[in-house]
Amino acid sequence: MQVTTTVNGAQRSDEVEDRLLLVHYLREVCDLRATNVGCDTTSCGACTVLLDGESVKSCTVLAVQADGREVSTVEGLAGADGTMHPVQAAFRQEHGLQCGFCTPGMVMASVSLLKDNPSPTEQQVREGLEGNFCRCTGYHNIVKAVLAAAGSGAKA
Amino acid sequence: MIPAPFSYVRATSADHALQLLASSGDDAKLLAGGQSLLPILKLRLARPEVLIDISRLTELSYIRVEGDEVAIGAATRHCDLVDSAELQRDVPLLPHVAALVGDRQIRHRGTFGGSLVHGDPAADLPAAVQALGATLVVQGPGGERRIQANEFFQSYFQTAVGEDELLTEIRVPRLPDAGWAYEKFTRRANDWAIVGVAAVDGRVALVNMGETPLRATATEQALAGGASPAEAARSAADGTAPVEDMHADQDFRRHLAQVLTERALTTVAAGRR
């Protein structure tokens, strides 16, 4: 099926297999490989991207379902001049990533969370990230980073 | 992992979806939010030949106050239930329960109707509609049918919706003054309930205590007879034959049902708002 999407602000049109998952569309068709696949069961959140501004698990959305919609990945988050988004900057400053595999999804989930709740409590951050697993950080610095980004007025 | 091959068709209206269902036969599945269906397809536990996408049908996505009821389109997403001011005012249990389904990403895609039709006895919303005494509206080739929530769930992943039918609407009584509670017991925040209890006024529904969500009828009768929450909760697991799994055997599930029912009923009695 032919799908037309706007990925990180750029419109494109591609012929895809009906069963193609959005995450594989992004990785293989759009050549945006930051978004990772970490499980088969919609559990880990490594594949989180924004679909029309809302966080979704791109392993559990078909590419054909993204037809006519906007998709945002971590590659599109930084400014045109390369300035990192406040969430990205906070993840670096607070050492909110180690191996980096969960990071693109974790960052996008955090962006979405702060869009809906710009001043979350620690508990709200933890609950808001319940769909994203990290095996390295124990979440300690991820939570710190999201709270720091909120403090710096991060908006999507 | 990836699904086995299928053809994807996008329905342009509820009628169109029904036509597609009729023409595709047994090998078609409706795709709403896909948050239960796509994982099943990826694990290849199901292999439909056709997926009929109803997720874009705006005619099935609404929350409207109609007299004594709130009418909710079946394709309304969990996140929309959570954010609905009407529901928070008139049916506060529903947004509360919807906020406990899956995680934020799943709630951005998953739909109310999808969760009900999936018929998972461990899911939250089926018990919620039972506790609320909701009516489910189903469209089929023969027209519209209305099914009480108690009759809707038939077995594991089996509901009263026929293969050529479509759940279109959920009608929930407005109960702004009712006491209500939902007790969900999990090991982790985003797990399915090991056991859950939804209570609204004198109605109590159990999650994961059998093949379907169940009304705790003995408890309801005890309540009607004036029993205290603790007394009524003692019979919460009467007649149940819950699943045994790595989290809980039958005895522990029954014990949890009693503990959670007592907690829920105590909240209800306190008139939670």
Next chain:
Amino acid sequence: MSIMGTRVVRVEDPLLLTTGATYTEDLRSEQLVGALHLTFVRSPLAHARILSVDTEEALAAPGVVAVLTAADFGRPELPPMMPMFNQAMTTPLLATDVVRFVGEPVAVVLTEQAYQGQDAAELVVVDYDTLAPAVDMRDAARDEVLLFPAAGTNTIMTFGSESFDETLFDGCEVVVTQEIHNQRLAAAPMEGRAAAAAPGADGRLTLWLSTQAAAAARGAIAGWLGLDPATIRVITPDVGGGFGAKIGADPDHAVVAAAALAVGRPVRWAETRSENMVAMTHGRAQVNTVTIGGSRDGTVQAYRLDVLQDCGAYPRLGAVLPGLTLLMGPAVYAFPKVEGRARSVVTNTTPISAYRGAGRPEATHAVERALDLFAAEIGMDPAQVRKRNLVPAFSAPHTTATGAVYDTGDYPEALDRALEAAGYDALRAEQAQRRERGDAKQLGIGISVYVEITGSAVGPGNPHEVADIEVHPDGSATVLTGTSPHGQGHATAWAMLASEETGIPIEKIHVKHGDTDAVPDGIGTFGSRSLQQGGAAVRQATQELVELARARAAELLEANVDDIVVDKGRAAVHVAGSPDAALTFAQLAETERLSVRSVFEAPGPTFPFGAHVAVVEVDQQTGKARLQRLIAVDDAGTILNPLLAEGQRHGGYAQGAAQALMEEFTYDAEGNPETSTLATYPFLSATEVPSFELVGMATATPYNTLGAKGVGEAGTIGATPAVHNAVVDAVSHLGVRHLDMPTTPQRVFRAIQQAQKGI
């Protein structure tokens, strides 16, 4: 100002946060253009004879180029993974006549497109004849079902004395015995295993592997395939976590290489999570029987540890880990009498290898549970019992009853700091109040004091690691390291070390690792060894480079080398007192390469230590335990970058707490995995842990010039017993003395029920 000991943010991060890392699956090397996608066909049965493998239908499926089985490889039977293993327990590359665990590879399908792989793999028809499985290690130890009939036993190897000293507990007023399970865990790094293989026109094979040790991987794969290691180049792309399960290579990686050689085309493979959970090695899986005896004043007189290690279907590193468990058996305690023995057995389950801690968490967990059981029996506060038995502070090497030589340590101080930071007395007071009130939610306080062994030698000789440093004429520098970071931040830390000596800013120092053509003899990253040996090697190499630069400058400036000083502000050297005539390192590299290769050798492993206090709340009615606080002292010697060290500790705490509370990989009686997805295997999410409370303590080791010990595994080792002890403590007033991990609601509830019945 020195950069050492400062919180330098990672140089790796901007890339990881903006375009993402380049993991093996992300590679777009020219050598991999047109690569085939490899999909494994794995056994759905725990123990079965293979009657036939029919590949015909799969071969006819769209995009299928080849279907390979054991018959297609010349050397189906591999040599034992370690020379001490029972020779009859060989690991096949692909299963030959028998499958021995669910997930064992039987065949591979090579397809043009990734999506075609799963479709075609389903069409490979394997006819099996089911055999009775040995799933539980205690059953396997009885040798009733043999995995390898030719071996005549399921025992791979034993450690320690065959029979115990019957007089060991003579004279003890109190003796307590308990069987303690250290359950099987899935390592499950967020990135599963992945490999890509490209046969070159020059006859060499390039292999990209998600690994923690490229050189070891090269050696293993060369050995399995009967190739000269020089014909293989292993390159390590970014690695999405390892936790010990990516040390070296697995037979699956060799299959990828062999497939590429068989078809003469590049081949790539990245496993799915469902595949990872059953086919990547698991960790832990011990049953430990502890016996502890002593007097009612709290003095322990004797300790016995009996270890049974489940190794899974084929002997891997897991088979030798009980040696470490026994070595570290008495841990931080001055027990007068200690004995231990261990047995490693095969079972029809996924093979066992290293997982964060690997042999040491089991030792610490066993002794820390034993002390709590002893304390409960004599009715003494567990903190007091520990204080009474700790080895006193020492600064000269201390030799234990099991022969371990600890470098430096002050265990009483670590415990005191942890108790103070926790507010131990106040916690006990609150616990007493809740008990008196009969609250639904009871408080549990758990303590652990630990010492572990890090940076053990790999193979004969002392522990060592290699580093190269070169300064380029443009002023930048390249560091080649033998370590293999996968989240630890070596690119930042090693740059700090090189910058400290030269003054070259860290942004201009590029750290490279994991390419066997560049660093053929690197050891890798595991066993908490990297900073103390790999970092020490970088420091040593940089110091030697500075000496080389001074010598070169002395010649050019016609000065005595002793008069040449380093000006770090300008990344230059000059004659003391004549800063105007300085030569930068970059200038000194203009005519002749300025580079040094150095091997750092440590006198031995180091022994980091610490103390953890965990506070949990347990709902008595539902049995659910929640971790409220974790207070941790982790003394890993001198800290180079607190940001990185703290990150290692945090991650360790979560994994340690996860073992105590949540995680267990389980099988049914037939050997079918019950927890083979992330929907069923309970990873912790952010909601299940609190922010952690870190307490500082740094006792330098003399074993390297950095004073550094390992920190990567300490958090896990300390946290598991602290959290486990806390859960038991929360319900101890109800009569509960022990319950196994993970402390699930049902287990806690049952333990309360049984204790109440017993009273």
